[in-house]
Amino acid sequence: MQDALKEQARFFRDLGHPIRLRILCLLLREGRQCVCRMLPELDVPQPTLSRHLAVLRGHGYIEDEREGAMVFYRVSDSRMRTILAAAGLPCACAGQDKKQLGGM
Amino acid sequence: MQDALKEQARFFRDLGHPIRLRILCLLLREGRQCVCRMLPELDVPQPTLSRHLAVLRGHGYIEDEREGAMVFYRVSDSRMRTILAAAGLPCACAGQDKKQLGGM
DNA sequence: GACAAATATTCGCTTATTCATATATTTTAA
């Protein structure tokens, strides 16, 4: 019962980092993106990006698909767009359409 | 420009604590509540509650009104109910009406 | 003014997060 609360709290803490917010915004906008293209756009050290991706992936907010040497990520948590938009992040309002593209 | 992101991130981090989530849920449900009534319901040490209230107050999510020896709090951030509901917190769905009661 | 109730703040300590640097893994291509 209290465990649900702890999980909700972790959810918000996971969102509570500028780089992770930028990753989510980027993915919501683009729908699907590989790390090598996020890297120059986000302009952070590669291990840093990778670690933040691991946090988001580890808790199920994003999913990865390997394609050859590249790994593509996309947002897999349906709450994400609504929450980021409700919080006032402009990124989360746009790109709603691209989400279906790139898919199977 | 990046400062807005840092502020958004802090917003989520501020939400990222079980006690603070419980405080917000309680206030959304009750509309307005004094610390002395939150205390038994949340069942945490008084200084702990006070510190978490200070975090929420300091960043403008809640507002306090002193009435004699008691201090009443209420949610002052309009995003809060939507966001907590979108994140799946059940508390945030109820009590929508009580918000106007207890007013001046 | 003295005291009690309600609330807030400070202090030292512990735990969690984050970062930078180095290194490892996986895949493609030669």
Place this chain on the structure above:
DNA sequence: TTAAAATATATGAATAAGCGAATATTTGTC
């Protein structure tokens, strides 16, 4: 099988966030 590109993980140090215990502040009452 060697090399290079893409991505991930490990390590140790720095910073932030948390708690309990003690103390301070404000208000009402006598």
